[in-house]
Amino acid sequence: MSKFSGALQLTDLDDFITPSQECIKPVKIDTNKTKTGSKITIQEDGSYIQATDSGFQKLEKVEITLADCLACSGCITSAEGVLITQQSQEELLKVLNENNNAKLSENKENVKLIVFTISQQTILSLANRYTLDVDETTEYLAGYFKKLGADLIIDTKIADDLALIENCNEFIKRFQNDKKKLPMLSSSCPGWVCYSEKTHGNFILPYISTTRSPQQIMGVLVKQYLAKKFELKSNQIYHVTIMPCYDKKLEASREDFYSEVEQSHDVDCVITSIEIEQMLDNEKIQSLSEVEKSTFDWPWDTEKPKTFIWAHEYSGSGGYSDYIFKYAANQLFNIEVNELNYKILRNTDFKEILLESSNGEILLRFAIANGFRNIQNLVQKLKRGKSNYHFVEIMACPSGCLNGGAQIRPQNGQTQKELTKDLEKFYSQLPKSTIENETVSEIYEKFLEPQQKVKELLHTTYHQIEKMNTALNIKW
Amino acid sequence: MSKLELIQCLSGHKGRVWGAGWHPKGNILASCGEDKTIRIWVEENKRWTAKTILSDGHTRTIRDVSWSPCGQYLASASFDATVAIWDKKSGEFECNATLEGHENEIKSVAWSKSGSLLATCSRDKSVWIWEIAQEDEFECAAVLNSHTQDVKKVEWHPNEDILASASYDNTIKLYREELSESDWSSFATLTSHTSTVWSISFDSTGKRLASCSDDLTVKIWQEYKPGNELGVATPDNQAVWKCVCTLSGYHERTVYDISWCKLTGLIATACGDDMIRIFKEADNSNADEPTFELIWSQLAHTQDTNTVEWNPVVPGVLVSTSDDGDIKIWKLLE
Numbered sequence: 001m002s003k004f005s006g007a008l009q010l011t012d013l014d015d016f017i018t019p020s021q022e023c024i025k026p027v028k029i030d031t032n033k034t035k036t037g038s039k040i041t042i043q044e045d046g047s048y049i050q051a052t053d054s055g056f057q058k059l060e061k062v063e064i065t066l067a068d069c070l071a072c073s074g075c076i077t078s079a080e081g082v083l084i085t086q087q088s089q090e091e092l093l094k095v096l097n098e099n100n101n102a103k104l105s106e107n108k109e110n111v112k113l114i115v116f117t118i119s120q121q122t123i124l125s126l127a128n129r130y131t132l133d134v135d136e137t138t139e140y141l142a143g144y145f146k147k148l149g150a151d152l153i154i155d156t157k158i159a160d161d162l163a164l165i166e167n168c169n170e171f172i173k174r175f176q177n178d179k180k181k182l183p184m185l186s187s188s189c190p191g192w193v194c195y196s197e198k199t200h201g202n203f204i205l206p207y208i209s210t211t212r213s214p215q216q217i218m219g220v221l222v223k224q225y226l227a228k229k230f231e232l233k234s235n236q237i238y239h240v241t242i243m244p245c246y247d248k249k250l251e252a253s254r255e256d257f258y259s260e261v262e263q264s265h266d267v268d269c270v271i272t273s274i275e276i277e278q279m280l281d282n283e284k285i286q287s288l289s290e291v292e293k294s295t296f297d298w299p300w301d302t303e304k305p306k307t308f309i310w311a312h313e314y315s316g317s318g319g320y321s322d323y324i325f326k327y328a329a330n331q332l333f334n335i336e337v338n339e340l341n342y343k344i345l346r347n348t349d350f351k352e353i354l355l356e357s358s359n360g361e362i363l364l365r366f367a368i369a370n371g372f373r374n375i376q377n378l379v380q381k382l383k384r385g386k387s388n389y390h391f392v393e394i395m396a397c398p399s400g401c402l403n404g405g406a407q408i409r410p411q412n413g414q415t416q417k418e419l420t421k422d423l424e425k426f427y428s429q430l431p432k433s434t435i436e437n438e439t440v441s442e443i444y445e446k447f448l449e450p451q452q453k454v455k456e457l458l459h460t461t462y463h464q465i466e467k468m469n470t471a472l473n474i475k476w
Numbered sequence: 477m478s479k480l481e482l483i484q485c486l487s488g489h490k491g492r493v494w495g496a497g498w499h500p501k502g503n504i505l506a507s508c509g510e511d512k513t514i515r516i517w518v519e520e521n522k523r524w525t526a527k528t529i530l531s532d533g534h535t536r537t538i539r540d541v542s543w544s545p546c547g548q549y550l551a552s553a554s555f556d557a558t559v560a561i562w563d564k565k566s567g568e569f570e571c572n573a574t575l576e577g578h579e580n581e582i583k584s585v586a587w588s589k590s591g592s593l594l595a596t597c598s599r600d601k602s603v604w605i606w607e608i609a610q611e612d613e614f615e616c617a618a619v620l621n622s623h624t625q626d627v628k629k630v631e632w633h634p635n636e637d638i639l640a641s642a643s644y645d646n647t648i649k650l651y652r653e654e655l656s657e658s659d660w661s662s663f664a665t666l667t668s669h670t671s672t673v674w675s676i677s678f679d680s681t682g683k684r685l686a687s688c689s690d691d692l693t694v695k696i697w698q699e700y701k702p703g704n705e706l707g708v709a710t711p712d713n714q715a716v717w718k719c720v721c722t723l724s725g726y727h728e729r730t731v732y733d734i735s736w737c738k739l740t741g742l743i744a745t746a747c748g749d750d751m752i753r754i755f756k757e758a759d760n761s762n763a764d765e766p767t768f769e770l771i772w773s774q775l776a777h778t779q780d781t782n783t784v785e786w787n788p789v790v791p792g793v794l795v796s797t798s799d800d801g802d803i804k805i806w807k808l809l810e
Contacts, residue, residue, distance in 0.1 A: 377615050
């Protein structure tokens with residue numbers, strides 16, 4: 001069973017008929033060993049042998065990592081088993097065990113600070129699965145991870161807020177100064193981003209917001225801001241995120257989010273809701289409520305809030321369309337929007353909202369497009385020059401992140417749609433996040449000054465991936 | 477004693493001919509192949525001639541062509557991962573839409589009986605359903621990822637908006653739209669073939685389906701609705717499809733295509749052994765355990781026979797296409 005989003009399933013193919021495409025990973029040879037005329041032969045066990053004047057010399061095996069595969073649309077990217085193995089609960093438990101052992105032996109050099117960031121979608125999924133109160137779920141989850149060896153458990157609110165602020169600012173800038181980059185398309189969904197890079201490339205990439213996703217903003221805050229605060233190097237922190245989405249594993253592995261200088265990924269490991277369920281099952285824990293409670297941590301320099309799980313307007317996927325719409329209406333047209341009335345278009349996963357002036361002129365046209373078929377229709381309209389939207393929030397999964405591909409499956413005969421409705425109800429009961437708040441202001445003042453740092457740390461770039469054209473003469 | 481008589485051999489394509497499709501009026505034929513062109517053949521005074529060659533719509537092999545039920549549009553599916561929609565509104569055939577979205581080679585394209593839906597399938601394992609909106613715009617209505625391998629063929633039910641697909645994962649899947657959700661999904665998986673299912677064809681009622689495979693067999697599937705006379709269990713009050721007949725021992729190589737005539741009930745198969753075979757249901761056939769007889773087999777081409785399709789209007793007229801570059805039109809005499 002394939003676990004990636006529909007868009008990625010389509011682009012990460014596995015087809016036994018096709019001859020394997022040549023791997024793009026070059027065999028690297030250290031320059032100090034290279035001599036003119038050397039030959040490389042491949043031994044039966046797959047290792048490379050370099051023939052030199054002084055005899056045969058075994059070369060290091062080439063390792064193929066997830067990051068290499070992202071740059072290629074060939075065979076290895078479709079080996080989902082390999083993709084998932086890089087970031088799995090087995091890997092996480094291994095790292096935690098090693099770290100716990102290092103702590104016990106007081107091997108300070110090898111001890112890492114273990115930081116967990118937990119998404120609200122995961123908390124809702126687990127609360128629903130184990131029939132628990134939402135706030136209680138956060139406490140049980142914190143307790144579980146601390147027992148495993150986590151040092152800090154934090155939520156994503158601050159990163160969600162930063163992402164929304166940067167998206168708002170970016171939209172205003174485009175609307176006022178760069179209208180040819182409208183509609184601005186949201187960027188927090190890695191399934192959508194990967195799909196765009198692979199299939200629509202340079203046509204669509206300029207439309208996508210450059211703001212990093214909350215996961216990757218969280219990565220920057222943990223590996224740079226907190227590292228500095230705790231006087232650690234980035235690679236002395238092991239950062240785990242808990243997400244509703246398998247595609248987030250791909251996002252975490254992008255080269256853009258790796259520091260060569262610090263030898264550190266912003267996010268080292270992504271674990272999903274369903275993998276948490278699996279971990280609990282493996283330990284014969286019937287319910288999360290069997291676990292000892294603890295609390296989320298608050299490493300920021302402001303007052304600790306009453307709760308650690310927040311909603312962002314109405315959308316369970318971050319609230320981009322909602323927030324930017326209100327903000328733009330206020331900033332651009334001095335109109336206060338208190339109620340958001342979306343009109344459902346061809347299906348419930350494609351809806352639209354308009355801002356009209358008093359004489360009926362359409363000032364803003366925003367949309368939410370979830371699910372692959374709606375993405376297709378939007379992209380084709382864009383290509384034909386028939387789209388008149390200003391902003392579109394795009395998520396690869398139907399119903400958005402609450403229905404992420406790695407959320408816990410329905411139980412007891414419940415359908416996926418019923419489950420998603422329950423999660424949406426849960427979400428609507430959460431306290432609403434206000435993105436302009438003290439914690440965010442402090443981050444901007446202390447960490448993101450001057451303005452160039454905002455661009456460097458909270459924004460990213462996208463890369464078109466060329467398709468390999470192979471002329472296949474095999475009969476189909 | 478039945479006999480298949482060659483009416484005419486249509487030459488002109490350079491390289492293998494992958495597919496052919498009858499116009500709903502039965503007097504026009506479209507063909508496609510390795511040469512990246514579509515030829516449109518018209519019958520005049522009992523002679524078929526190529527009236528039009530469409531050569532600028534695709535950049536790679538064209539694998540399938542299909543006419544809309546109104547006869548105004550022709551859809552072509554290509555290895556370049558696009559579907560081109562042709563019409564003749566300006567007097568000449570022109571490509572008026574290109575449907576993009578598939579990641580890899582598209583293997584099959586089919587119009588629904590209502591004419592408002594178009595289905596495509598691809599090596600990317602997906603089945604797409606396109607809905608024709610106003611002003612001849614095509615919208616993506618569904619992307620179905622139910623198959624685990626290469627999808628070879630899509631075929632619509634003759635009377636309802638139900639779609640069937642055949643795949644390299646050895647299964648056939650049936651899809652319909654859940655009206656309450658505007659969402660298409662698979663409601664049945666037909667499993668019995670032991671190798672790639674290359675093609676499928678409904679009978680005129682849509683209650684039976686024939687499939688052909690790399691396992692050298694043809695299978696007949698029957699729909700059993702809730703409350704059926706035989707008492708076949710229907711979990712969740714859903715119709716189930718059962719394999720009620722397997723024709724084995726007749727084909728020596730992969731069976732690439734199958735066509736169940738809506739007019740006569742005859743089944744024709746196209747085979748990698750260059751043959752065409754015609755099957756007829758026995759007179760004393762039991763609906764729940766049908767028996768079919770081979771009434772004719774014919775060495776049809778000098779290379780693999782790729783497709784067969786019965787004429788929708790003239791009983792007994794059959795077209796076949798082949799790797800040998802030829803298209804042949806046959807008449808079954810009884």
